[in-house]
Amino acid sequence: MTIPKPLLVSVVDDDESIREALPDLLRQFGFAAEAFASAEAFLASEFVSETSCLLLDVAMPGMSGPDLQQELTRRRQKIPIVFITAYGDASVLRRLLARGAVRCLVKPFSETALLDAVGAALT
């Protein structure tokens, strides 16, 4: 019997402290985790198709979170996306959810909220 490979959660955020902190916590939950500094770096990596859930920052230099979401749709990569944003603007959050995001987490968020969101993405 093969040991099931842990589900890969990818983190795309231009903020370094998020890239450092979040994967460690996700691993504590038993997920595999990879972090990318930009949407372009994620798209160029070998992990796109393996990713089960994408924790995606909204505002980034270059390609933004929603831009990446659109690009993945265009590539027919159906990866569940949880947006993470420091801007708590309600209208922006509503728009993101309307465009197919599973959840939107407003930084700073608790580990409960994170688990809940990732859980929702995987089911």
Add this chain to the structure above:
Amino acid sequence: MAAPPVASASGWIGFRAPNGDDADAGAASTDLSNILDAVEAPIVVLQRDFTIAGFNKATTDELGLSPADVGRPSRDISRLAGLTSLESQCSEVMASGVEARTDFRDGDRWFVVRISPYANAESRVSGTVLTFANVTAFRASIDQVIYERECTKAILNAVPDPLVVLSADQRIHAGNRAFYSMFFELASLRTRLKGMLSGGRAFDPVEVDQVFPGEGRRRLILHAHPLASPNHPEPRVLLTFEDVTARKQAEAANDLRAIAERKDGLRRSEAFLAEAQRLSLTGSFSWRVSTDEITWSDELYRIFEFDPGMPVTLELIGTRVHPEDLPLLRAALERARDTGADFEHEHRLQMPDGSIKYLRMVAHGIRDEDGRLEYVGAIQDVTGPRLSEQALGKAQSELAHVARVSALSTLTASIAHEVNQPLSGIITNASTCLRMLAADPPDLDGARETARRAIRDGNRASEVIARVRTLFTKKEFATESVDLNGATREVAALLLGELQRNRVVLQLELPQSLPSVTGDRIQLQQVILNLVRNASDAMATVEDRPRRLLIRTEDEDGDRVRVTVRDTGVGVDPQNLTKLLDAFYTTKSEGMGIGLSVSRSIIERHHGRLWAEPNDGPGATFSFSIPVSQRA
């Protein structure tokens, strides 16, 4: 009868009394002979029968008579032939005893011969004495004078202007041809001439009009030149008559043309002015204060919508002025009436159809020589500009509000983002740390690492907060010498229109001299502006009393300058006075608290103090005082 010579041939010849009277041939005779011979003029003595009785030496020299001629009849002497009627003349002289004269030409010489009776010791006339005076040179000079006179006459007669010389009794001495052909009537000038002639002085030219036969009316200018000769005691005057008829006519024509042009120019400039007034919606007026007589230009009638030509009175004007603005206008006019000072005023009109006009008046006070006051000025209809100004002001304040709100929200969002990133890191790291410690076995290295990251993120968050604080507090602070009087005047000028519209009477009490302070002029003006606006706002709802606003500057013992802004507004609750100046405390929706708190911090940066006091009467007083500049 021959008389024997008694002297030498060169001396007196044949001196014997005529008719055989014996002369004493003694010493007296010798003296006489010497005297006669010394006389330059020839002297010849004739007997009663016209024979030569004797002659002196000059006769020999001048007329060539010789001793042989003594005793000869004078008619036989060829040199005396020119004296054609000598014998009859001598007879007459002897008969009458009165001497006679006759001219005598000898070649190119001229003599005047005096024929005197010769009387002997018994006063009996026994002959004649002929004395020859040589007048050749005299006659030549007379001829010269006559010739010169003729030349002068010719010149004067050629002059077209009349010339005449008058004596003191106004008799005509001489005139040129033009004068005599003019028939000038001097009678009209008698009085003037009299005064002038008696004084012997020149008089100013006199202009006279006179009608001349055949020439019509002529205009003449008379000039008088006194003629004075040191050897001639009688004063005379030369009158010259300058005919200026043609010139005067030309001048009159020019004057008429000039007047016509001026009138035309005046009409044109009046038309320009009227057009300018119409275009600029500006009318002009004059107001005689003593009589309240008011004159209006056409444009003012149009602005006030009164029938042109209607007599304008202060009462009539009062019927158009907006009731709310009437007291202030009256106050301004009364002040003008008292002081005579120039003034500017803005007020509204309420037209019969209910529409509102905004007028701006500028008036300049002048006094005539009797000290009577009159104002001349202009009134401009500024309704259009005022309405757009109001619209602009409203739009501006709305925009400012929007800008403030949006700036605040942008700022907040930016601060939130900057702070939330590290906060997010802290929470995530702390969660991870807890999980690592709770694992079995605990991942102590991992926990330490995540805890370190949490600390790092915490520091990052605190750096963000520090950055935001510097962003808000770091402002350029200029230090210059500031004249608070000047600064206050500028603020007052800036707000004057606004205050008038709010029906606030502004009073400035600024001393002649005020020490300067050191600081940021603009920031201090913002404080004054803020205090004045607050004061004006505090009176916005006051209807039962005048809305008075006083700005006063004063020197506090030479080391501080105090600025006071006093209003008659709603006032402040003494309990709120301190709180009033705290940031974010406000009694109004517009956020007066923020303004006051900023004002206080500005004043404190100037090492000064800002405070508020309730008035004894209605309203409140806000004051600040700051130290004067240190003298270098």
